[in-house]
Amino acid sequence: MNDIKLALLGSQGAGKSAVLVRFLTRRFIGEYASNTNSLYHKRLSIDGRQLNLEVFDPCSESSEARCILEEPVDWADGFVVVYNISDHTSFINAKNILQQIREARTDNCKGEVDVPVCLVGNKQDLCHVRQVREDEGRCLAQENRCHFQEVSAAESYQDIANLFTQLIRQVMEHLKYRADRRRYSGSKSMAKLINNVFGKRRKSV
């Protein structure tokens, strides 16, 4: 069984919990107790594979939430970065978060492919008071080579289910790529070792 770890990041009130709870329960719950960090677990089956999904939903006010970006972004295999389309400040914050993820991952995993990220513009139902155009979101996602989706946690389940499913597929591919790379570099160094030992012997014969 695969373990997949995701983290939701974004401004306070952007709707991180609403998006996640919509995905996990299909329901929209208007208000959440949001003064603690939460770790959600769910068993899923995607493309016939059983998965253990863990999702970290930090409370934006807590210092632990800030830690996840201050420490190398090692815990999560993928990220959902949420902003509120009716709040431009939350979009600027999402931009900073994307940059921090990229920088942290570049420092840690030199030469590796990008960590899977999905940028989510939430509260699409509030488009009459929109402060962030859809193409601005799309453009930011392109700059950061990540997937983009506008959703309304209040009104729709399907878009949110699709984005999580797509992100999880990407994470599975990414984990497989990393495992293959490790195996390959492991077998390369083993071949080097064998060569060093037996190659030298052959020379002396």
Ligand SMILES: Nc1nc2c(ncn2[C@@H]2O[C@H](COP(=O)(O)OP(=O)(O)OP(=O)(O)O)[C@@H](O)[C@H]2O)c(=O)[nH]1
């Ligand atoms: N209109 C509308 N309101 C939403 C939507 N999603 C969330 N909300 C509301 O926005 C507020 C904040 O939602 P939360 O899910 O608690 O936001 P959060 O990002 O988890 O906030 P913190 O836990 O404080 O970081 C709540 O009042 C939600 O009911 C949406 O799609 N549309």
